[in-house]
Amino acid sequence: MEQTHLPMNHDPLLVGVSFLIAIFTSYAALTIIGRLRQTRANKNWLWLGAITFGLGVWAMHFTAMTALNLNMLIAYDPLLTLVSVFFAMLGAAAAFQLVSRPSIGPSQILGAGFFLGAGIGTMHYVGMFALRLDAKLTFDLPLVALSVLVAVVLGTFGIWTLVSPAFNLVPFRQLVTAVITGSAIPFMHYTAMLAARFSPTGSEQIHSMVAGGNLLSLNVFLLLAVAVVGLPMFLSSLLEGPADLAQEAEV
Template sequence: MAEINHFEYGWITPALSYALSVLGSVLGLICAGRIRTAGTAGQRAWWGLLAAWALGGTAIWAMHFMAMLGFAVAGTRIRYDVPLTAASTAIAVVAVGIGLAIVGTGRLNPVRLIAGGIFTGVGVAAMHYSGMAAMRLNGSLGYDTTRVALSVAIAIVAATVALWLAMTVRRPLAIFASALVMGIAVNGMHFTGMSALSVHQHEEQGEITGTGMSTLLVPIVLAVIFGVVGLLYALLAAPTDDDRAAAAYLDGRRAPEPAAAAPVVAPDPVGLRARSTLGQPGTPFPSRRETPPR
């Protein structure tokens, strides 16, 4: 059995992975809060997509691969299958998105919350172990069943709490505190799953296919940077509740358009205007009773 080192670079990789999970959780909770205040179905879908990317793409998937930078197996190089790695990204984002859709449609109740938490937690665990399955090294992977089950249970509990927080937390301090807790839960699930891993090294050194982590690191970092910048821009550009209230107040204070002024008619005390119209087409002649005496 090969020797495994989960912290090859010391505290740097776990600290960065925790920071990524907290950052993604903060952005995800803010975007999820916008789902509740969105006025149309399109706006709710847009904020749901951003929240799924922040939580699934940054807080979970990017955190996973940042932690994997510190993973090493003695006597072999580690490479990754790119299509399977990309699939693990999609699994994380889609699982979180469906979980948000379950708890975000209709009134929040325990049945919706538990169903969304189970679905999202299983999806997060599937992301983790599919990302592990993408590793290519000179050995075969083995897992301790008890610790795998424990990691899945942690993922389900963490996902349920995260969905509940996403639907209830609104104040900035509460969002930040919740993100700190979510970061602990996500990292706890990851390292619990990693502790279940064992590697049985092959006696014969064969060719290892796939892409090295150093090559994958650049696109992963760029995706995280552009994703975070895009999320921040979307949050800053979107109108807040205060902006909508101010706009409604200004619309109410706006003066109405002045009505068209009625034409001014000069006084006609002796009836000259009426007499001037006699004989014109369309003007009726006075009746005999109205004819003045001679």
């Protein structure tokens, strides 16, 4: 018997917001890493950039999931949801470590793009496994592979624009880099959602679990995402003083 899949659609406004979140946080994270490459700032700033980027991936994901309409109550396992954000942070940390030096070769760019894309992809799918709803979730494996490839390719291109001397004279270079790198997150996400298949199970178990407080509501994640999106610019502003001082010390 052919399996019935739930129809999916997205709120266009929240989809647009998810893109802005990704670009906004990428701008802040890459600003931190760009300054780290040009100065002798403490390597702790590398982790600050990675945390900023990871939180941005997380906020974008759950904003996009809030945009998803399945006509069904959706909730999340708190532990898996918390774990998922660390994959994005670790992937970004590995990527930024490879490109934190002033002189970067093709192998470092390719490696950084791989780690950045892999971190985004792993965060997404761990986050998807945290889903709790009255439906069975399956995936189209070729589209899964394509979604990760999208993240790796765009991430690599974004890293290249960050470190390539060819982009030094490009107007608004930092913004262009942020748009390219940040776009890796939502394009990966929405490609991955094409790979997702939700089949109704006909049970009502999720309602009692949410009512009992054992899972987190999607509305909670939307509020958290809104809070997280303001963090990167705050973190970036903290770097302004130390980065400028380090630059002056080199002169």
